[in-house]
Amino acid sequence: MGSLCCADRDGGRARVSEASSAERGQAERVAVRPSLAERRKAALRFEIAREAVRLFAAQGVTGTTGEQIARAVGISSRTLWRHFPTKESCVLPLLSAGLDFAVDQLRHWPVDMGLLDFVTQSLRFGELPDDAPAILDLIRMTTTDPALRAVWLQAHDDALPVLGQLLAQRSGGSPDDLRTKVHAATFNGALRAASEDFARRYAEDPGASGSEIATCLIAALRAASEGLPY
Secondary structure, three states, rough: HHHHHHHHHHHHHHHHHHHHHHHHHHHHHHOOOHHHHHHHHHHHHHHHHHHHHHHHHHHHOOOOOHHHHHHOOOOOHHHHHHHHHOOOHHHHHHHHHHHHHHHHHHOOOOOOOOOOHHHHOOOOOOOOOHHHHHHHHHHHHHHOOHHHHHHHHHHHHHHHHHHHHHHHHHHHHOOOHHHHHHHHHHHHHHHHHHHHHHHHHHOOOOOOHHHHHHHHHHHHHHHHHHOOOO
């Protein structure tokens, strides 16, 4: 009976320890959650981006002013320029959102599944972000407007360290290794080329879904896996 009591006390201590760990984990998650002010700022930046894309699509980039974007959002020009240095940079949140969607998919990549199989499976249900139409309109515009192109390339450049970290975790290597950097840049380039190709197809067929972008991405990744046949 004494040994049973000891076992019960030990189990109790173990349960307390587990509970404490869970509480610490929950506290850490709460601690890293963005503040209300940060969430409001992010929401405003997205609203600015959506209105900027709408105006760019309706009247062209050169025909749109920062003041018009601010007026469409319902804020002052001064507030707009506090968030973005140029009218073209107003679209960065939407371009980053598209990349964030792709990166988030990679976070769920099973260790026992090949990349091509995972891309096919993860997008087979045709799920696209809610802002997909605006993002695709924007991607098409980046192919003809140099200033928007610079923002598009900046978004991909910003995503490189995140991709490198994900690939390093998977391979057990370091994100600073040249091999990891090349792999991250290769995937990044394939993702950009596939996004631009899908944006073109979506303009021709608005009914295109995630399965179509999976087709574009798989084709781009297969081309990348061939190496440089020159």
